[in-house]
Amino acid sequence: MSDKRLLRARLRAARAEMVERHPARPLDVPDAFILALRPGLVVASYVPLGGEADPASLEAAAWAQGCEIALPFVVDRATPIRFLAAEAGLVDGPFGLRQPPADAAARIPDIILTPLVGFDRRGNRLGQGAGHYDRAFAEHPHAWRVGIAWSVQEVPALTPDPWDVPLHAILTECEWITP
Numbered sequence: 001m002s003d004k005r006l007l008r009a010r011l012r013a014a015r016a017e018m019v020e021r022h023p024a025r026p027l028d029v030p031d032a033f034i035l036a037l038r039p040g041l042v043v044a045s046y047v048p049l050g051g052e053a054d055p056a057s058l059e060a061a062a063w064a065q066g067c068e069i070a071l072p073f074v075v076d077r078a079t080p081i082r083f084l085a086a087e088a089g090l091v092d093g094p095f096g097l098r099q100p101p102a103d104a105a106a107r108i109p110d111i112i113l114t115p116l117v118g119f120d121r122r123g124n125r126l127g128q129g130a131g132h133y134d135r136a137f138a139e140h141p142h143a144w145r146v147g148i149a150w151s152v153q154e155v156p157a158l159t160p161d162p163w164d165v166p167l168h169a170i171l172t173e174c175e176w177i178t179p
């Protein structure tokens with residue numbers, strides 16, 4: 001197994017254990033996040049899977065400031081994700097995900113709340129390994145890239161690949177990290 005695959009397995013286990021010990025632990029919304037919100041901005045969020053940290057409190061703050069919420073629409077590992085308006089409701093998607101229906105309106109995100117498998121303090125990120133967010137970051141280079149994870153998902157240092165685009169900020173249950 002490659003180093004990255006081993007690390008993903010270890011971090012997913014840490015994430016699952018964290019959630020077993022602290023079920024439904026809410027994330028505090030940092031002032032820096034609220035200050036970035038403007039009416040009409042599109043905030044791409046996600047529906048948490050398994051033990052992922054839940055971005056619901058950030059979504060609610062964005063909604064309260066008049067932002068629009070979008071969610072990733074996934075076809076398979078090979079196909080780039082698209083962000084679709086959340087208002088259309090949710091249907092079952094691949095990988096056990098809940099997502100907007102395929103005919104929901106497409107949106108260009110201003111802020112991308114990004115689920116993480118792992119991260120370091122420099123903003124490097126480890127995801128599911130399908131390149132979905134790598135490609136989304138390349139397609140939307142002006143979006144504000146905010147990673148969301150449990151603190152146990154931090155590692156000392158990840159070696160970025162040539163295609164990696166670093167995060168601007170990372171939110172955990174303990175801190176708001178701005179590399």
Ligand SMILES: Nc1nc2c(c(=O)[nH]1)N(C=O)[C@@H](CNc1ccc(C(=O)N[C@@H](CCC(=O)O)C(=O)O)cc1)CN2
Nearest residue numbers: 012046047048049050072074095115127128130132133
């Ligand atoms: N909640 C959530 N939504 C998301 C992602 C994510 O990581 N989390 N994505 C991030 O790119 C995209 C979906 N991409 C995915 C790509 C691969 C797998 C995957 O291989 N899942 C494994 C199980 C992983 C686990 O145990 O946690 C599988 O189904 O075998 C999942 C999602 C967009 N939406």
Ligand SMILES: Nc1ncnc2c1ncn2[C@@H]1O[C@H](COP(=O)(O)OP(=O)(O)OP(=O)(O)O)[C@@H](O)[C@H]1O
Nearest residue numbers: 125126127128129130131132133134135138161163
């Ligand atoms: N901009 C891009 N265009 C096309 N393919 C890309 C791009 N960026 C990354 N990829 C491909 O996607 C895969 C990403 O694998 P990697 O292990 O880096 O994923 P990751 O760090 O877990 O991130 P992600 O959350 O995006 O899956 C690689 O095979 C890479 O070649």
